[in-house]
Amino acid sequence: xxxxxxxxxxxxxxxxxxxxxxxxxxxxxxxxxxxxxxxxxxxxxxxxxxxxxxxxxxxxxxxxxxxxxxxxxxxxxxxxxxxxxxxxxxxxxxxxxxxxxxxxxxxxxxxxxxxxxxxxxxxxxxxxxxxxxxxxxxxxxxxxxxxxxxxxxxxxxxxxxxxxxxxxxxxxxxxxxxxxxxxxxxxxxxxxxxxxxxxxxxxxxxxxxxxxxxxxxxxxxxxxxxxxxxxxxxxxxxxxxxxxxxxxxxxxxxxxxxxxxxxxxxxxxxxxxxxxxxxxxxxxxxxxxxxxxxxxxxxxxxxxxxxxxxxxxxxxxxxxxxxxxxxxxxxxxxxxxxxxxxxxxxxxxxxxxxxxxxxxxxxxxxxxxxxxxxxxxxxxxxxxxxxxxxxx
Amino acid sequence: xxxxxxxxxxxxxxxxxxxxxxxxxxxxxxxxxxxxxxxxxxxxxxxxxxxxxxxxxxxxxxxxxxxxxxxxxxxxxxxxxxxxxxxxxxxxxxxxxxxxxxxxxxxxxxxxxxxxxxxxxxxxxxxxxxxxxxxxxxxxxxxxxxxxxxxxxxxxxxxxxxxxxxxxxxxxxxxxxxxxxxxxxxxxxxxxxxxxxxxxxxxxxxxxxxxxxxxxxxxxxxxxxxxxxxxxxxxxxxxxxxxxxxxxxxxxxxxxxxxxxxxxxxxxxxxxxxxxxxxxxxxxxxxxxxxxxxxxxxxxxxxxxxxxxxxxxxxxxxxxxxxxxxxxxxxxxxxxxxxxxxxxxxxxxxxxxxxxxxxxxxxxxxxxxxxxxxxxxxxxxxxxxxxxxxxxxxxxxxxxxxxxxxxxxxxxxxxxxxxxxxxxxxxxxxxxxxxxxxxxxxxxxxxxxxxxxxxxxxxxxxxxxxxxxxxxxxxxxxxxxxxxxxxxxxxxxx
Numbered sequence: 001x002x003x004x005x006x007x008x009x010x011x012x013x014x015x016x017x018x019x020x021x022x023x024x025x026x027x028x029x030x031x032x033x034x035x036x037x038x039x040x041x042x043x044x045x046x047x048x049x050x051x052x053x054x055x056x057x058x059x060x061x062x063x064x065x066x067x068x069x070x071x072x073x074x075x076x077x078x079x080x081x082x083x084x085x086x087x088x089x090x091x092x093x094x095x096x097x098x099x100x101x102x103x104x105x106x107x108x109x110x111x112x113x114x115x116x117x118x119x120x121x122x123x124x125x126x127x128x129x130x131x132x133x134x135x136x137x138x139x140x141x142x143x144x145x146x147x148x149x150x151x152x153x154x155x156x157x158x159x160x161x162x163x164x165x166x167x168x169x170x171x172x173x174x175x176x177x178x179x180x181x182x183x184x185x186x187x188x189x190x191x192x193x194x195x196x197x198x199x200x201x202x203x204x205x206x207x208x209x210x211x212x213x214x215x216x217x218x219x220x221x222x223x224x225x226x227x228x229x230x231x232x233x234x235x236x237x238x239x240x241x242x243x244x245x246x247x248x249x250x251x252x253x254x255x256x257x258x259x260x261x262x263x264x265x266x267x268x269x270x271x272x273x274x275x276x277x278x279x280x281x282x283x284x285x286x287x288x289x290x291x292x293x294x295x296x297x298x299x300x301x302x303x304x305x306x307x308x309x310x311x312x313x314x315x316x317x318x319x320x321x322x323x324x325x326x327x328x329x330x331x332x333x334x335x336x337x338x339x340x341x342x343x344x345x346x347x348x349x350x351x352x353x354x355x356x357x358x359x360x361x362x363x364x365x366x367x368x369x370x371x372x373x374x375x376x377x378x379x380x381x382x383x384x385x386x387x388x389x390x391x392x
Numbered sequence: 393x394x395x396x397x398x399x400x401x402x403x404x405x406x407x408x409x410x411x412x413x414x415x416x417x418x419x420x421x422x423x424x425x426x427x428x429x430x431x432x433x434x435x436x437x438x439x440x441x442x443x444x445x446x447x448x449x450x451x452x453x454x455x456x457x458x459x460x461x462x463x464x465x466x467x468x469x470x471x472x473x474x475x476x477x478x479x480x481x482x483x484x485x486x487x488x489x490x491x492x493x494x495x496x497x498x499x500x501x502x503x504x505x506x507x508x509x510x511x512x513x514x515x516x517x518x519x520x521x522x523x524x525x526x527x528x529x530x531x532x533x534x535x536x537x538x539x540x541x542x543x544x545x546x547x548x549x550x551x552x553x554x555x556x557x558x559x560x561x562x563x564x565x566x567x568x569x570x571x572x573x574x575x576x577x578x579x580x581x582x583x584x585x586x587x588x589x590x591x592x593x594x595x596x597x598x599x600x601x602x603x604x605x606x607x608x609x610x611x612x613x614x615x616x617x618x619x620x621x622x623x624x625x626x627x628x629x630x631x632x633x634x635x636x637x638x639x640x641x642x643x644x645x646x647x648x649x650x651x652x653x654x655x656x657x658x659x660x661x662x663x664x665x666x667x668x669x670x671x672x673x674x675x676x677x678x679x680x681x682x683x684x685x686x687x688x689x690x691x692x693x694x695x696x697x698x699x700x701x702x703x704x705x706x707x708x709x710x711x712x713x714x715x716x717x718x719x720x721x722x723x724x725x726x727x728x729x730x731x732x733x734x735x736x737x738x739x740x741x742x743x744x745x746x747x748x749x750x751x752x753x754x755x756x757x758x759x760x761x762x763x764x765x766x767x768x769x770x771x772x773x774x775x776x777x778x779x780x781x782x783x784x785x786x787x788x789x790x791x792x793x794x795x796x797x798x799x800x801x802x803x804x805x806x807x808x809x810x811x812x813x814x815x816x817x818x819x820x821x822x823x824x825x826x827x828x829x830x831x832x833x834x835x836x837x838x839x840x841x842x843x844x845x846x847x848x849x850x851x852x853x854x855x856x857x858x859x860x861x862x863x864x865x866x867x868x869x870x871x872x873x874x875x876x877x878x879x880x881x882x883x884x885x886x
Contacts (some may be wrong), residue, residue, distance in 0.1 A: 046866030
């Protein structure tokens with residue numbers, strides 16, 4: 001990364017940081033020298049409710065094929081087998097080498113404590129604030145900064161135009177926006193089409209704009225979007241190779257109510273691009289010390305709906321990547337897809353708290369005390385060093 | 393499609409006749425409340441020109457005298473490109489600050505109807521900063537000096553003030569117009585420039601196709617000869633040496649120079665203002681702008697009647713429009729112009745003043761060399777210029793650049809006819825893309841903490857379809873929820 005890239009912080013962001021002691025390392029060459037070998041942590045928020053049953057398909061579960069006649073696959077139809085029971089959607093095939101290298105794991109049937117409401121906004125708030133309800137107004141990653149034992153691991157950055165909730169709070173964090181104006185994800189375009197459905201003039205304009213990509217910085221272009229995601233991941237990797245230790249960004253496009261196959265393919269491709277690019281840009285040593293945690297607000301219905309898509313569900317999937325994870329594993333307790341095993345005979349039953357997974361990774365990477373994790377970072381969570389996510 | 397039928401008058405007043413809702417701002421409920429804004433607006437000093445009226449006159453003449461001195465030195469073989477460039481930079485900066493102030497004026501003023509009228513008349517009497525360097529400094533002055541104070545009074549006063557301003561005379565090449573039969577014309581064979589004469593009849597008063605002839609255009613231009621701008625003092629002057637000698641006949645009336653010291657053009661302007669065709673042309677244009685692309689004949693007629701009864705008192709014409717039932721019952725099919733869209737977006741977001749100040753500062757950052765941030769960053773081996781450029785680029789993309797891309801850059805109309813006003817123009821596919829992109833950008837920058845349902849209410853109150861409400865509440869992420877509020881048909885129509 002060039003010096004220019006490294007300091008492309010917004011001026012206001014920089015000034016805000018420059019006034020506080022926490023920003024001092026940016027001006028101290030010593031910190032640069034002391035950097036290699038330190039732990040890093042990246043969160044990726046998959047906004048729109050990622051369908052975990054599509055990304056990591058339980059093809060070995062006897063109920064799966066009937067629930068997912070259109071979306072379900074087997075190794076015979078292109079699924080990349082992981083362990084004889086689960087297989088990876090080929091849209092994310094770029095991740096397969098990481099699985100083989102023991103740098104990728106999946107955690108099935110996790111969720112936040114959010115239940116029954118199924119609003120993306122509230123679900124994402126819970127996921128980012130780390131509380132047991134939506135009352136927390138700061139992000140858990142920000143609160144975690146305050147209780148990390150070594151201050152030099154506290155430099156955090158949110159890769160967004162403005163700070164996302166997960167890193168919002170009293171502790172210093174910088175926010176950086178990628179130069180590229182991200183194109184719309186497919187689910188976002190679908191929502192705009194619904195929005196314009198009753199207004200023929202708007203519908204027509206939208207259809208033509210999409211068709212010919214007459215766009216403001218290619219608002220609808222797949223190629224542009226892919227490049228944007230890679231840029232963002234490259235930037236994050238660069239920042240983490242320098243003096244940042246904590247980073248977060250989001251990937252949109254997961255709200256696949258209609259025509260899921262095509263939409264999901266793009267979103268899963270974006271996720272794979274992000275993780276692979278992170279690894280490339282971090283480089284060997286830093287990647288070895290990195291944990292990437294990708295998570296979503298909730299899962300989707302076990303059954304396909306009538307529009308070749310899926311609707312808002314409960315139990316979801318989290319993804320772990322990096323050289324510092326217990327890799328090549330499907331973690332968590334698989335509840336099964338039989339009708340009586342589903343939540344309300346509808347959703348994958350959550351058997352784990354995604355916050356516990358996050359707590360385990362913070363513990364592992366930064367040695368944050370369990371007391372602090374359950375008291376300050378994730379109030380109300382039960383977690384200790386014997387957590388299932390720390391084994392292996 | 394249109395805004396739904398049963399919107400409260402208060403909401404409609406803000407959306408159709410103002411720059412949209414702003415949280416906490418008192419809503420004008422009826423015609424009287426809207427009309428009451430005019431007196432207040434006229435009495436107020438706008439945010440531009442930044443140095444005030446006399447201050448701007450001084451700034452502009454100072455910049456021009458520096459350029460004149462450099463031009464003189466250049467002729468003597470001692471050019472100074474740095475000085476020239478610096479004056480260009482300064483004129484650009486002045487324009488940029490005023491243009492930002494124009495956005496802030498519309499965003500922060502509680503007098504939405506007055507502000508909309510100012511935009512209407514600035515567009516009606518179009519001038520452009522792109523014409524020449526001095527115009528970057530005096531077009532904002534023109535709006536503040538002649539449009540805003542006169543938009544509620546008799547039309548003839550507004551017409552005279554607009555036509556007899558240096559900005560208008562420069563824009564329509566009046567300095568190049570010499571009476572062929574004037575002293576100067578006979579001597580050096582300089583000729584007539586019909587630009588101002590033509591636009592005066594076609595755009596400013598009678599209207600295209602209203603029956604005047606090419607001879608009338610030429611004659612009007614002849615009557616206007618003698619009017620010129622002193623390029624150093626930036627003042628309108630009357631130069632008898634270039635004035636065509638009368639008598640000259642326009643639309644059947646004969647004007648002579650001996651009706652006073654160069655007063656023939658004033659008399660002609662009075663006659664044009666009083667012409668019934670002018671009343672019809674402008675009443676219809678107002679109704680088209682505020683009510684519908686094809687307004688009902690009755691409302692136009694009511695405005696024309698009010699015009700003739702009041703001898704062209706514009707407040708009475710507006711009153712006739714606002715008190716006509718059609719003003720409140722016509723479905724909202726009009727598409728907000730880009731300036732209206734961006735301003736109403738900022739208003740709905742309730743951006744505090746200091747955010748604007750920051751944007752202006754970021755925009756100016758491009759020209760800065762020193763400063764605390766750049767020093768600190770240089771110490772760290774960084775590239776402060778890159779960071780400044782980025783902040784400036786972002787501020788620009790949110791404001792002036794957005795309006796440029798959407799096709800309505802401030803004080804830069806495509807022609808003397810101003811910007812288009814019809815639905816078809818502002819709902820083209822590329823236009824929609826630009827609006828979605830802008831909505832997305834402001835949602836990401838200013839909307840992260842907003843609740844989409846609440847924002848929808850702030851932005852549109854009851855002017856929203858229940859189905860739209862549902863769709864927005866289901867958006868896959870907050871940013872997209874906020875984006876959709878701004879990109880919705882309801883928010884883009886009025």
